[in-house]
Amino acid sequence: MTNIHQISIFLENRAGSLAEVTGMLAESGINLRALSIAESADYGVLRIIADDAEKATAALLEKGCVLSMTPVTVVSVPDEPAGLSEVLKLLAEGSVDIEYMYSLFTHQNAKAYMVFRVADEEKFRAVLSAHGIGLATKEELGLK
Amino acid sequence: MKRYYQPEIETASREQILAWQNERLVKQVHHVWENVPYYRKKMEEKGLTPEDIKGVADLHKLPFLTKDDLREAYPYGLMGKPLKDCVRIQSTSGTTGKRVVAFYTQKDIDLWEDCCARAIVAVGGTEEDVCQVCYGYGLFTGGPGLNGGSHKVGCLTLPMSSGNTDRQLQFMTDLEATIICCTPSYAAYLAESIHERGLRDQIKLKAGIFGAEAWSEEMRRDVEKSLGIRAYDIYGLTEISGPGVAFECEEQTGMHINEDHFIAEIIDPNTGEVLPEGEKGELVFTCITKEAFPLLRYRTRDICVLSRKKCSCGRTHVKMSKPMGRSDDMLIIKGVNVFPSQIETVLLEQGYQANYQIIVDRVNNSDTLEVQVEMTAENFSDSLSKIGEMEKQLVGALKAMLGIYAKVKLVAPKTIARSEGKAVRIIDKRKI
Numbered sequence A: 001m002t003n004i005h006q007i008s009i010f011l012e013n014r015a016g017s018l019a020e021v022t023g024m025l026a027e028s029g030i031n032l033r034a035l036s037i038a039e040s041a042d043y044g045v046l047r048i049i050a051d052d053a054e055k056a057t058a059a060l061l062e063k064g065c066v067l068s069m070t071p072v073t074v075v076s077v078p079d080e081p082a083g084l085s086e087v088l089k090l091l092a093e094g095s096v097d098i099e100y101m102y103s104l105f106t107h108q109n110a111k112a113y114m115v116f117r118v119a120d121e122e123k124f125r126a127v128l129s130a131h132g133i134g135l136a137t138k139e140e141l142g143l144k
Numbered sequence B: 001m002k003r004y005y006q007p008e009i010e011t012a013s014r015e016q017i018l019a020w021q022n023e024r025l026v027k028q029v030h031h032v033w034e035n036v037p038y039y040r041k042k043m044e045e046k047g048l049t050p051e052d053i054k055g056v057a058d059l060h061k062l063p064f065l066t067k068d069d070l071r072e073a074y075p076y077g078l079m080g081k082p083l084k085d086c087v088r089i090q091s092t093s094g095t096t097g098k099r100v101v102a103f104y105t106q107k108d109i110d111l112w113e114d115c116c117a118r119a120i121v122a123v124g125g126t127e128e129d130v131c132q133v134c135y136g137y138g139l140f141t142g143g144p145g146l147n148g149g150s151h152k153v154g155c156l157t158l159p160m161s162s163g164n165t166d167r168q169l170q171f172m173t174d175l176e177a178t179i180i181c182c183t184p185s186y187a188a189y190l191a192e193s194i195h196e197r198g199l200r201d202q203i204k205l206k207a208g209i210f211g212a213e214a215w216s217e218e219m220r221r222d223v224e225k226s227l228g229i230r231a232y233d234i235y236g237l238t239e240i241s242g243p244g245v246a247f248e249c250e251e252q253t254g255m256h257i258n259e260d261h262f263i264a265e266i267i268d269p270n271t272g273e274v275l276p277e278g279e280k281g282e283l284v285f286t287c288i289t290k291e292a293f294p295l296l297r298y299r300t301r302d303i304c305v306l307s308r309k310k311c312s313c314g315r316t317h318v319k320m321s322k323p324m325g326r327s328d329d330m331l332i333i334k335g336v337n338v339f340p341s342q343i344e345t346v347l348l349e350q351g352y353q354a355n356y357q358i359i360v361d362r363v364n365n366s367d368t369l370e371v372q373v374e375m376t377a378e379n380f381s382d383s384l385s386k387i388g389e390m391e392k393q394l395v396g397a398l399k400a401m402l403g404i405y406a407k408v409k410l411v412a413p414k415t416i417a418r419s420e421g422k423a424v425r426i427i428d429k430r431k432i
């Protein structure tokens, strides 16, 4: 299964810096599937899942952004009350260390998706497959 | 009351001072020629022998020494005495992180402390006084210099060193200190703390000797008013000895240079030409009595003016104005010499670009230093905590290099203007 790549971009903590980046992506016709921001007092890290990661990376680099590519896993979470909570409980029991996570929206179907970045990917996938929890494919999410 | 520490020297006639300088310079040039191969080579390159220097009138023929020479000759290359004759070093930061190490024989320390004693007597110090020294002790010359001078005058000396305001104020009030020696910004900070704690009535200070950083006349008036003292300037640098190279008298219109030990010249920093008296230029010192570290024509990079106008205090030695700036890009932050090149070295080592901006400010009478640097792909990560660790590492490396804390601010690439000039790199917001 091919990895889904997240693009992380360095952001200064000042008004307009996020708009600048999303503007660059819009200009290149990139569609965002997911987005999250982690921030400290002076700077932040913008994490995105773009429909075309390669094109997005090229566009951002050309504009002089500092970025990095990180493989992430998108989990198809049962779309029912406590669906996410169940998954997280299983991961905790399996001692999977989550570095960060955020949600991903899609209009293709009525499922709920969560983007995960974990310390030990192998262990993570083992826990998921042991409990029959599905991973999202690129096609399913409309990613190239 | 004694007005001078060494009246026969401090009020000597101009002719007498010149006679001392002529005799000592000739002797010193011979001493350096015999004992400092590094300088001898410089003289030979100019086709000079000691016989060419017959007195102060020939001084301009001698080659200059700069901080670059100190770096090149580090650590022993400029010594005029074997190590067995030396008893002390003092040190300060140099241009590219290599520190300046100056050596002293016992006689050098003696003469240096005499200079500091002259400064203390000039502000009214006697053996009746209690002198609180809150300059740093250790490698920094401030504490050891004034401490020695205070002993020579016979003051009860409080060797407080810097910091720990609670303890400073406790000793100041309990032991009734009458003279305080510290940086002007620390004096302003102490004054504020004294008012906040309502200790003003318990303060017995009459004078302060404030040096090692730039300060304005306005700051002088503020400190004088809030502490009820008279505030005096003092000048010096480790390379030449330390504080006491020049000091202010009761007239408070410039600092008398101890001309029996140091010959001062003002030069055009671009051409090296000696400028006539009264013109603004770079201050150059020649040590004529020092044994262990006998620098000749050392360029201080401080820009100032000399004046031989008769002084009402009776001293006859030339006066220098407060330094009005630098002919290089050295910054003095919290009394510490900081060179942008040191910051550059650290940034490159840590994987950042040499594109940066330094912002110096003074908040609550204390200097602050911020280094803005552009984030690089190499140091970037999707994890905030990893970036935080990199940042912490950079702060640690800067502290190790500069000796003071610098706040680091990571900014987006290409947001700091590319420039060759130092003006853009350094933003000094301090109102001095």
Ligand SMILES: [Zn+2]
Binding pocket: B249, B250, B251, B256, B311, B312, B313, B314, B315
């Ligand atoms: Zn005077």
